[in-house]
Amino acid sequence: MNSDSLILLSRLQFALTAMYHWLFVPLTLGLGFIIAFMETKYYRTGDEFWKKMTKFWMKLFAINFAVGIATGIILEFQFGTNWSNYSWFVGDIFGAPLAIEGIFAFFMESTFFAVMYFGWEKVSKKAHLVSTWLTAIGTNLSAVWILIANSWMQYPQGMAFNPETARNEMVNFWDVVFSPVALNKILHTVTNAYVLASIVVIGVSAWFLLKHREQLLARKSIKVAGIFGVISLLLLVFSGDGSAYNVAKVQPMKLAAMEGLYDGEKGASLVAIGILNPEKEICEDPAVAEDPYLFKIAFPKALSFLATREMDGFVPGINDIIRGGYEFTDRDGNTYIEPSFEEKKAQGTLAVNALKDFQTAKAAGDEAGMAAAREVLEANFDYFGYHYIEEAEDLVPNVPVTFYAFHLMVAIGLFFFLTFGLFLWFERKDQLEGKRWLLYLGILSVPLAYICTECGWIVAEVGRQPWTIQNLLPVNASVSGVGAGNVLTTFILFAVLFTTMLVVELRIMFKQINKGA
Amino acid sequence: MNTLYFLQHYWWALVSLLGAILVFLLFVQGLQSLLLRTASTPQAKDLVCKYAGHKWEITFTTLVTFGGAAFASFPLFYSTSFGGAYWLWMTILFLFVVQAVSFEFRDHAHNLLGARTFEILLFLNGAFGSFLLGVAVATLFSGGSFVMEKTAITDLNEPAISYWTNGWHGLEGLLNPFNLLLGFVVYFAARTLALLYVISKQDNDEGAEAFRNKCRRHFPISAAIFVLLFVVFALWLCLRSGYREIDGTMTEVAFAYWNTLWTNPWILIILLVGVVGVLFGIVRQFLPKGEARNFYWVGGGVVLAVWAVLLSAGFGGNAYFISTHDPSMSLTLVNSSSSLFTLRVMAIASIAIPFVIAYITWAWRHIR
Incomplete structure (x- = not known):
């Protein structure tokens, strides 16, 4: 079996790259549409102020765009360099969305980004506006294809195993593209990005208001971002509910880890706030079993409703999934007794x-x-x-990481209702400048938005361990046959490179914001 | 010819075409390679960064799409080459990652590391990125020291489908003269195209004209080295032996690539037309015919010539990635492709490519 250190380092390297990538991408996904809206106002009204606003936010977009591209290509390469077994085992299905992303989305975003950024005086006003919209659409389309690929790993559909070639092969493209897990994941992830972008716009605008600078730009930006953000947040919550349902059906172990649920029950409650008991272990003797929580406040029956759409539905815990023997209805409606x-x-x-x-x-x-x-x-x-999978415990993802990431994500997400609501309310009342506490709250929300979105990825990716392809291929059978020392070296190089890029980028961003429009 | 066989060749042709276009677009890297010496004044450096900075995304996107298309259509190559020649690909990757941020970061005051740092990074990407891509492409002919076993996944102790048999993980390719030769061909192609690109620009100020004159002086040497190295490479390629699966056995075939060109004359014609295009553009540069279009003549020629070279790697039954450890494990279009269904789906998606090319052309013309 591949050495544990090789598997761990390969995972760490991919996680590092993905998390850095996701620091830059969500802002561009949401900001693209905000910029496009602002430029549309400029196009319709001819008011130079809207052009000034568009250009200001476009500069921040551009800085993020470059780093997002840089980190994105690494992920694509790493499927081959570090997960070569995976690349063959499912490349027949997984490669297609990546290629189609390149052809349909990536060329669109990068080509029209150049027109959007450099083309103000070189193309007509209309052509520039169209380019800005196509950049936003291309950026989002790019995310859509990547999320289709990612969703397929979590819920493999539309394929069959071919023993002749010892790999999985696609048999239904539409099952891959329109998988219910993919559709929900796309909505959940992009709306999360829109919320983050809206929070960043509000945070930067709040800083301007605190400094008594760019006040008109700040107030109009808050209005645009507030409305965009609150609509996105509603969709985010709606799709979050769908995500929980999907996870319950296709990755019940992930849901159990998200909730720290060791022993399943009917009418299971949803933990609102909780502290896990670090002494808790899987499959303990019921007579001496530790309580999973040191402390918790929970909503009765809510987890059952989320997972089964019934208040008294049975939600399996970690131990149940390992022991099997309970009745389970999968995503396709088939009911069977879950094997151990x-x-x-x-x-x-x-x-x-x-x-x-x-x-x-x-x-x-x-x-x-x-x-x-x-x-x-x-x-x-x-x-x-x-x-x-050698031992039953290898089936269990890191419960504390998944649990806390999930609850932090939900708490911050709900907190943003308050942020958007207050900003829109006081903007409407024309009282924003006087509410310094609110402006500080807006600034504080920016790092929270990044923590929230990264937590989302941690839940999605840590929670599905040990699988790269759910039930079909675990990480230890996916890695490349390169030595752990090689991966350790590239991991360190990437860590240094990404951190340097982040520091440089943040400094440039702050200077750019400080310069104003 | 059955449908699967056709689609395997269709996708090899498309991936090869993407690779050929990528080599042409490496003129961006060629521009960056001018940064440290040829573009010696601040104004010249700004011009280089402006020219390259307006086009780098297209090169980068082509590289990403090339990778995606290779993954989707020939996943076994992706798996074997990327997972085995780890350090060669990782080095290329690092060099391209630093490029992606350097244009944006260099332009901003207070960029922490200083503009000079990003110019050096751009130079490294320009010089070594193009060279190493050439080396990596050369392994399609010279092969790699890998073991590949499709059913390895049934071995609980060693489930990896392929592994490299030495610890250099692709860097040993830098000791192979054939690989080095193609590395230098690609580097000088990029540099020659870059010089022609600068010469074709119309900026009017005195500094720009001085820089153009300098590029005009550098052009003959770069072009001569490029042509000379390409001729040596082409001759060497024609004389090389390759491997083909004959009666179920991977067999060494003398003059395999020449044989492929000869038995597929349309590839030979593409190669010759490409060479003529390159030579015409270069010669035209020395004639009083105007300089605006020479970049496109040479660029178009490069696309065709490289396309033909890459076609010859996989067409004609040639193993396009030879295992130097055990040739029977070499990859051919037939044994390494995606399934018929996937290739068909992707073929339908590829109908959009002309549309993509159309809007890139539109953007190219407007953003100079």
């Missing part, structure tokens, strides 16, 4: 051995042997990846 970890592992081993038998029979030209092996493989393929 040992049963799934046995099925996974049967599937892998059947693949081996298939190859042996093929080499011997034994058609009957191939058919028999294929039959066993197909019957057990749903749990193929369990063959590589």
